[in-house]
Amino acid sequence: MSAPRWMRALARPGARMLPPGEIEARAVVLPKGDRRRRPTTYLSASRFEEAMRCGWLARRENGLGLSADGQAALKAGTRGEDPDPAARHREMEDRSLITPDGSLRTARANRREGPLGPWLDGLEPHQRQAGERFISDYHQSTLMSPVTRNWSPTAQRRSEGRRKGPEDAAVSALAAKDRVMDALDALGPTFARVIEAALVHEDSAAALERRFGWAARSGRTVLGLALTRLAEIYRLV
Incomplete structure (x- = not known):
């Protein structure tokens, strides 16, 4: 199992995520954090909330980037482990x-x-x-x-x-x-x-x-x- 597409997109140099409500209802990942460019991928509001609860996102200049936990989850996904926050928070x-x-x-x-x-x-x-x-x-x-x-x-x-x-x-x-x-x-x-x-x-x-x-x-x-x-x-x- 690979890491989610939005994680891979956000891991690219300079990429930034804008939360839901900033430019549209979904969260968006922008190359180089440039609002003039077309988003490379999208994240629903519910999945954005899950990612925030997991601590996978951190504030960066011009938006959000992957936190240390987010980087670890990305690496776990590339190793075939399940990076889904729902699996990590099932009670x-x-x-x-x-x-x-x-x-x-x-x-x-x-x-x-x-x-x-x-x-x-x-x-x-x-x-x-x-x-x-x-x-x-x-x-x-x-x-x-x-x-x-x-x-x-x-x-x-x-x-x-x-x-x-x-x-x-x-x-x-x-x-x-x-x-x-x-x-x-x-x-x-x-x-x-x-x-x-x-x-x-x-x-x-x-x-x-x-x-x-x-x-x-x-x-x-x-x-x-x-x-x-x-x-x-x-x-x-």
Whole structure:
């Protein structure tokens, strides 16, 4: 297995990467860092976020270049090892899924695939707990289909009580909906939109910045503030 094309392109002398939102929605690699020239390759916003979490990119003059870890990952790829950040950051857990009849089944899943997955490395414990609680309520509520994947790590396990029927599921869903709406009302319009964008629509940091017209690389900071406010509402801090 070879290293990703964007890594090989960025390793060329003088090459620079511009993050999503700089000149287009994707990250781009420019030869010699020259914005007048056509990009040699592109990187999606989600893969850009993964590369940043892995520490593969570092600030350079006129953009981003490969960090020491990025150079090591490039060499690993050329040796046939897997440089995919998803393989390096796979953390499996049991996750409960709600079926149409209200019962639960358990499946193994990667915790980093959920709405909080791209943000986990930069969150304080109370921020993560608040996000997980909101996601849990949202997935139990009537605001979405009950057959949608349940990312909530706090979802009830099959072994934690009797098997629930449709009537129980309906009551629980309505109560969860009330908790979601109460939390959004308490957050206020600005933070509520941020929480919905990140945890419901699963926008990346770059997508948040584009959606709300924020400065580049401010998405994580604002989401952190919104999650802290959510933690205060839940009395986690």
